[in-house]
Amino acid sequence: MSPHVPGQITYDLPECELMSSGHLACPGCGASLAMRIALKVFGPRTVLCIPACCWAVIDGPFPYSAAGVPVVHCAFETAAITATGVRHGLDVQGVQDVNVVAWAGDGGTMDIGFGALSAAAERNENILYVCYDNEAYMNTGVQRSSSTPIGAWTTTTPREHPKEEPKKNLVEILAAHRIPYAATATVAFPDDLRRKLEKAKATKGMRLIHIFSPCPPGHKSLESDSIKISRLAVETKVFPLYEVENGTRYTINHASKGVPVQEYVRLQGRFKHLKEQDLQLMQQRVDREWTFLMRKIELFS
Numbered sequence: 377m378s379p380h381v382p383g384q385i386t387y388d389l390p391e392c393e394l395m396s397s398g399h400l401a402c403p404g405c406g407a408s409l410a411m412r413i414a415l416k417v418f419g420p421r422t423v424l425c426i427p428a429c430c431w432a433v434i435d436g437p438f439p440y441s442a443a444g445v446p447v448v449h450c451a452f453e454t455a456a457i458t459a460t461g462v463r464h465g466l467d468v469q470g471v472q473d474v475n476v477v478a479w480a481g482d483g484g485t486m487d488i489g490f491g492a493l494s495a496a497a498e499r500n501e502n503i504l505y506v507c508y509d510n511e512a513y514m515n516t517g518v519q520r521s522s523s524t525p526i527g528a529w530t531t532t533t534p535r536e537h538p539k540e541e542p543k544k545n546l547v548e549i550l551a552a553h554r555i556p557y558a559a560t561a562t563v564a565f566p567d568d569l570r571r572k573l574e575k576a577k578a579t580k581g582m583r584l585i586h587i588f589s590p591c592p593p594g595h596k597s598l599e600s601d602s603i604k605i606s607r608l609a610v611e612t613k614v615f616p617l618y619e620v621e622n623g624t625r626y627t628i629n630h631a632s633k634g635v636p637v638q639e640y641v642r643l644q645g646r647f648k649h650l651k652e653q654d655l656q657l658m659q660q661r662v663d664r665e666w667t668f669l670m671r672k673i674e675l676f677s
Contacts, residue, residue: 387566390416394444401434404599406589406606407508408434409563411443411479414506417573420445422475423466425459427489428452429481430515430591431508453489455480456496459503467502475504475577482509482523486544497553497582504576504583507546510591518594525614526661527654528646529596535649542661546586547620554623555582560615562588564606568617568629575619588615596645608640613666618673626673637662 394415401408407430415422422445426432432449436442450458459478466474485493485507493505512530513519520530522544533539550558557579561569569587576583588609590602597605609615610632617629637659641647650658 387570389413389566389570392416392419394420396442396444398436399434399442400436401430402591402593402599404590404592404597404602405430405434406563406587406591406602407431407481407510410506410508410569410587410589413563413566413569414477414479414573415444417570417577418445418475418477421473422446422477423448423462425450425455425462425476425478427455427458427480427484428515429484430510431479431481433515452484453492455484455489456492456501456503456505459505460496460499460501463501463503476502478503478505480505480507481513481515482507482511482546483513483521485509486522486546493550494553497550497555497584500555500581502581504585506585506587508587508589509546510589510594511543512591512594514591514594527650527658529649530594530646538649547584547618550582550584551620551623553582555584556580557619557621558584558586559619559629560586560588560617562606562610562615562617564603564610565617565630572619594646596648597643601643605640605643608635608643611635612637612640613662614640616666616669618669624676626669626676628669628673632666 395412425448427450441447455478459476463476509523511523512521518530519532520539524539525543527538529535529538547558547560557576559572561572576585590605592599610617612635613632619627638655
C-alpha cells in the first residue's frame with residue numbers, strides 16, 4: 377500500500393475491502409479493526425462462525441451484514457464445534473478453497489466455549505480460531521471473564537473487590553495441545569497481524585490467533601487511545617507478540633521496549649483504583665512472565 381501523503385506511515389495490507397461501513401461497533405473498537413484486516417487477508421471465500429459476543433451485534437441485524445462474507449451465528453459455547461461442522465460439510469462436498477473461521481470474544485473462548493475449543497484442538501480440526509480479547513464480557517455489561525487481568529475493575533469485580541486471579545494464558549494452553557500454529561497479535565502492529573493471518577490461512581489443522589482488542593467503554597479509555605493502548609500492551613510486555621508452532625517451537629516477533637507498566641494502565645479507568653504497591657506487584661508479575669517466555673524461546677526456538 378503506497379503512501380497518499382509524504383511521510384505518512386503505511387502498512388503492507390491488501391487493498392480489497394470486504395467489511396462495509398455502517399456496522400454497529402463502538403468508536404475505538406479494536407475488534408472491528410481486527411476484523412477489517414482479517415477479511416482483507418482471508419478474502420471472499422470465507423465463512424465466519426460467530427457466537428454470542430460483541431461481533432454478533434457489530435455485524436448488524438438480519439438481513440444486514442457488515443462482514444461481506446457468509447456468517448453463521450451460533451450459540452455462545454459452540455464457535456469451535458460449529459466451525460468444525462462447516463469445515464466437514466465443505467469437505468464432503470469437495471470444497472477445499474473456503475476458509476472456515478471461528479471468530480469469538482474472550483468469554484466465548486476462555487470460559488463458556490473452552491470445552492469445545494479444547495476438544496477441537498485435541499482432534500486437530502482444520503479450522504482457524506480467532507479470539508478477539510477485550511478482557512471481559514463487554515457485550516453484556518462488562519462482567520469479568522477468565523481473561524480479565526488481575527486488579528481490573530468490572531461490574532462483577534468492583535473497585536472495592538477487583539479481580540484477584542491472574543489472566544488465563546490462552547496461547548500456552550492451546551500450545552499444550554500441540555496444535556500446528558498459535559500466535560498473539562494486536563491491531564497496533566498490523567503488518568505482524570497480517571503475516572500471522574496469512575501464515576494461519578496457509579496452515580492445515582487447528583490454528584489459533586489471540587488478538588488483544590481494546591474496548592473503550594469496558595476499559596474506561598478514550599476512543600482515540602485504542603491503538604496507543606494496544607501498542608503499550610506490547611511495549612510494556614503485558615501482551616508479548618509471539619508464535620508457537622506444533623506446541624514446541626517458540627518465536628518472539630517484537631522485542632518489547634520494557635516501558636513501565638504504569639504507562640499502560642494509566643490510560644484505562646478500569647485500573648484507576650490501583651495504588652503504587654499494586655502497580656509494583658503488577659510490574660513484578662509482568663517481568664516474571666516475560667522472563668518465563670524468554671526461557672521457553674531460548675529452549676524451543
